[in-house]
Amino acid sequence: MDSVKTAFAQTPLFAIIEDSIRNSILAGRLENGSKLSAISFYHYMTLCLYHPEFGYYRSGSSKVGRNGDFYTxxxxxxxxxxxxxxxxxxxxxxxxxxxxxxxxxxxxxxxxxxxxxxxxxxxxxxxxxxxxxxxxxxxxxxxxxxxxxxxxxxxxxxxxxxxxxxxxxxxxxxxxxxxxxxxxxxxxxxELLDAFPVHRLVWRDGKLQEWGVALNEAGGGFVRCLMEPTNPRLPEWVRDEQIALLDNQTFEVNLDAADWVADLSERLERAILVIIDYGDETEELIAPHRMDGTMLCYRQHRAHNDPFEAPGEQDLTSHVNFSHIRRIAAIHGxxxxxxxxxxxxxxxxxxxxxxxxxxxxxxxxxxxxxxxxxxxxxxxxxxxxxxxxxxxxxx
Structure with missing residues (x-):
C-alpha cells in the first residue's frame, strides 16, 4: 500500500470518511513528518464495509458469484x-x-x-x-x-x-x-472472520505504531499515516503473543474476530464451532516475506492492494490469524x-x-x-x- 494515493473514486461514502477525518481528535504523521488529523485504518475499514447506508456489506447488489466481486x-x-x-x-x-x-x-x-x-x-x-x-x-x-x-x-x-x-x-x-x-x-x-475490520500495526523507529488514514490535501483522496496505537489492547496483544516484527513490517490484528468468539462463548453451553476461512498461524503471518501484511481488496473479481480506490464499493479483507482465534477460544472453554x-x-x-x-x-x-x-x-x-x-x- 503506497504512502500517497492520488487515484480515487468519489463514491457516496467518500464525503462521510472525509468528514470523519476532519472531525477526528486523533493525529497522524506522514512519512515526511507532517502532522495532520487522522482516523485509524480500523475506523476507515469499518466505514468502508459497514456504514449503515453506503458500506460494502450493507448496500448494493449481491457481492458473490458471477455478477459480484468474488466467489466462495x-x-x-x-x-x-x-x-x-x-x-x-x-x-x-x-x-x-x-x-x-x-x-x-x-x-x-x-x-x-x-x-x-x-x-x-x-x-x-x-x-x-x-x-x-x-x-x-x-x-x-x-x-x-x-x-x-x-x-x-x-x-x-x-x-x-x-x-x-x-x-x-x-x-x-x-x-x-x-x-x-x-x-x-x-x-x-x-468466510466470516476475514470480513471483520482489522488494526494494521507496524514496527517503525524502534516502537509499535499503527497505520492511520488522513486526507491527501495535495492530490485528493486519502493517504496513510502513522499513529500511536489507538486501542490499549494492541500492545498488550503483541506482548502476550510474543510477536517480534521486523523493522518496517506491517501486521494485521483482528480484535473483532476474537471478540466474536468470546461473545458467542458466553451464550452457548453445548456447541460445535466450524470456522472456514483463508489464513494461517502467527509464525507464517509475520514471516519475513510478509512485510506489508495480508490486506487485499476485491472488486469485480480483481484482487489488488489499494484500499483507497473506491471506498464502500470494494471488499477489504485480511488473513485470519488462527493462532489468535484458537487461544481466545481455549480461554473460553x-x-x-x-x-x-x-x-x-x-x-x-x-x-x-x-x-x-x-x-x-x-x-x-x-x-x-x-x-x-x-x-x-x-x-x-x-x-x-x-x-x-x-x-x-x-x-
Whole structure:
C-alpha cells in the first residue's frame, strides 16, 4: 500500500470518511513528518464495509458469484455444502448423542447457498439421494446475515425450508440476541472472520505504531499515516503473543474476530464451532516475506492492494490469524477437534469417493460437472490450501 494515493473514486461514502477525518481528535504523521488529523485504518475499514447506508456489506447488489466481486466455495457445485453436512452429522452424533434436534447457525451466511446445500444434503436431496450419514438428526438452520440484498436472496434460496419451519433468515442485530442456552448448536462461520475490520500495526523507529488514514490535501483522496496505537489492547496483544516484527513490517490484528468468539462463548453451553476461512498461524503471518501484511481488496473479481480506490464499493479483507482465534477460544472453554487446510478437510471427509470414471464427452453432464467441481475445489489456484478449517467443541 503506497504512502500517497492520488487515484480515487468519489463514491457516496467518500464525503462521510472525509468528514470523519476532519472531525477526528486523533493525529497522524506522514512519512515526511507532517502532522495532520487522522482516523485509524480500523475506523476507515469499518466505514468502508459497514456504514449503515453506503458500506460494502450493507448496500448494493449481491457481492458473490458471477455478477459480484468474488466467489466462495459454495459456488463450486454443491459439493462443499454436501461434504460439510456429512461432517456436521458425524460431529452431532458424537457430541450430542440422543438429541433429536440440532440448531445450525450459518453466521454471515450470505445468499443462503451453503445453507441450502446443507439442508438438501440432510434431507436426502441431490444426486446421491439419502446416504448413511443423513437423517440421523433433525437439523434446523438459521442464516444470520447483515447485507439486505443477501438476506433477500437467502429467503429465496431457502424458501421451501422456511415454509416448512426448518429454516429462517435473520439480520445481525436479531442474530446476536438469539437465545441459545442448553440447546445443542453448531455454528458455521464460512468466510466470516476475514470480513471483520482489522488494526494494521507496524514496527517503525524502534516502537509499535499503527497505520492511520488522513486526507491527501495535495492530490485528493486519502493517504496513510502513522499513529500511536489507538486501542490499549494492541500492545498488550503483541506482548502476550510474543510477536517480534521486523523493522518496517506491517501486521494485521483482528480484535473483532476474537471478540466474536468470546461473545458467542458466553451464550452457548453445548456447541460445535466450524470456522472456514483463508489464513494461517502467527509464525507464517509475520514471516519475513510478509512485510506489508495480508490486506487485499476485491472488486469485480480483481484482487489488488489499494484500499483507497473506491471506498464502500470494494471488499477489504485480511488473513485470519488462527493462532489468535484458537487461544481466545481455549480461554473460553473450547477444545480443538480438527484443524487443517480445506483440501485436507475435503479429502478426509471422502470427497474423492465421489469422483466417477466415465467416457462422457458432454461437459454439462452431471457426472462431468461433479468431477470438474471436485478438481476445482481441490486444485484451483491453490485456494484449497490457503483456506483452513478449524473445528472447536464446547460441551
Amino acid at each position: 466455495s459454495a459456488y463450486v457445485g454443491e459439493l462443499m455444502g454436501d461434504q460439510l453436512a456429512s461432517e456436521l452429522s458425524r460431529l452431532a452424533e458424537q457430541w450430542f448423542p440422543g438429541e433429536e434436534s440440532v440448531n445450525v447457525l450459518d453466521w454471515g451466511g450470505g445468499t443462503g447457498r451453503l445453507g441450502r446445500q446443507m439442508m438438501d444434503s440432510w434431507n436426502g436431496i441431490g444426486d446421491d439421494g439419502p446416504g448413511p450419514e443423513r437423517g440421523l438428526k433433525g437439523f434446523t438452520l438459521t442464516v444470520v446475515e447483515g447485507n439486505p440484498e443477501h438476506r433477500r436472496l437467502a429467503f429465496e434460496e431457502l424458501e421451501p425450508y422456511i415454509e416448512a419451519g426448518k429454516a429462517r433468515v435473520l439480520d445481525n442485530e436479531t442474530g446476536v440476541n438469539i437465545p441459545m442456552g442448553e440447546q445443542p448448536t453448531i455454528i458455521v462461520a464460512n 473450547w477444545t480443538e477437534r480438527w484443524y487443517g487446510s480445506q483440501k485436507k478437510f475435503l479429502v478426509d471427509s471422502g470427497i474423492l469417493q465421489k469422483l466417477s470414471a466415465h467416457a462422457i464427452t458432454d461437459p454439462f453432464h452431471p457426472m462431468v460437472r461433479r468431477n470438474r467441481a471436485i478438481r476445482q475445489l481441490l486444485l484451483s489456484d491453490g485456494m484449497s490450501e490457503l483456506f483452513k478449517v478449524q473445528i472447536l467443541v464446547r460441551t
